[in-house]
Amino acid sequence: MNLVTVSGPPSSGKTSVILKTLAALDKRSVKPAVVKFDCLYTDDDLLYEKAGIPVKKGLSGSLCPDHYFVSNIEAVVDWGLDSEYDLLISESAGLCNRCSPYIKGIKAVCVIDNLSGINTPKKIGPMLKTADIIVITKGDIVSQAEREVFASRVQAVNPRAVILNVNGLTGQGCYELSTLLYDEGNHITSLKGMELRFSMPSALCSYCLGEKRIGESYQMGNVRKIDLKESVSNDT
């Protein structure tokens, strides 16, 4: 089984792109399945079901969704292996724009959209910087110039990645993406011994543990303070 991790900011078009891409793989008789990780709510699983794709969903609730992802990905992979799927795609929203659920040696796809603004590439951390394939969506509604500028900024942040423009509505580019996703020679049998590409955010303070009160005396653990003295331009 191939494992592919897909992530990207909320509403960037991950689900549409995955659905259209899997439809393109259908002709190659590749048996896919999807695991959708989200925070509080998702009904994207219904979209996958409607398309006849086996799907599991995991909601992290009050936990950090990426921590939740790492703690569960192994079980999910075992499920995929037991069910004898050819391609398992994990889909998760990078909610704080920093993290990435990418694993060394496992293909990583980042989906971002042209509408998110020209400065987005530098705001997104490892999720964009360490991806193997970057899919840029919603190119049909911004000007050609904006598409070109956006893509060149993405390239500056991650020159190693293959960058594809994909239209999640018409599916233009999805067939091409599908050829890059599935690889007969890339099967895994377990995640044992594998590592994340980048560390998750360190967050262990009193608020992680349920504290609600505001004030210095309630703050314990890993707490950092905003520097209000420094000039704004240094604080990006």
Place this chain on the structure above:
Amino acid sequence: MIHRPLGLLLEEHPYVDTFLKENNIPVEGNQERSINDIIGGMSAETAEEFAFEIESLEQNLNLFITQMKEFLNEGADEVSSITIYPGTDKSGAPEGFDRLELKTGQIISIVGPTGSGKSRLLADIEWVAQKDTPTNRTIFVNDDIPESKWRFSISDKLVAQLSQNMNFVMDLSVEEFVRLHAESRMLEDIDTVVTHIIEKGNDLAGEKFQPDTPITSLSGGQSRALMIADTAVLSRSPVILIDEIENAGIDRKRALDLLLSEDKIVLMATHDPVLALLGDKRLVIQNGGIAKVIETTEEERSILVELEVLDARTNHLRNLLRNGERLHENR
């Protein structure tokens, strides 16, 4: 590279500026320091927050410089033709042509119902299909097997698109916007190019706009005019797909002339007879394939002349209305 002081690095490779900016590495006040010094001097927390890893940064920088060097050296690498060899439609039936050569300076119309396979055709060209897409088409560039850069290099895309749904979304003035695009192309004489594009855009637009007009407040016609002028001059893509151009607020014929004068291959998806008949030929797309290729006949060209008279009359009446005048017959 990462041990070279930034000042020196930027002198040798000015484009590294973009790399530094996008990677949140401050240049100001750091001329004497190298990337290694800057990252090394950061607290572990800051470095982790921005996901700075000196090894991957070094790899990325070297790769970026290589890519930019290739990009800048490629001026001579012009595309003069795209050739399409047939595949099959959705039912597996062969397409209705043997070999289709699209040359720069040509307008080719695309007709056929929505969902008939227009996107697939463009995707095939963009991906320089080699019998490895659902249609089994083969695409040649300059009558030869294409290099893989056409498929993967982000700065060498074969197709640029202009469609009716497109809007500007950036918070910039016309001038800032065109400048940004020109900068991303690493041009030498940016000021001249910017002035040229704004002039050309105004040339096409029914109502004039100023360099300091915010792009988001341009009218539909003005936006389209600026997009066409900008794409004609600044986009490196040799093929331009135009998905309908509205008949208001923009001089469509001049827009096409501008694209052709910049040696583009213009593909135009339209059912407007005035535009469709401007093409040298039209591709009829049905059921996912090109069912036939029709050369525009003399008879059709004479119909076009008739239509253009009508078109001019409509435009004239529209302008009268816009200027608050009354309409009269035969005027």
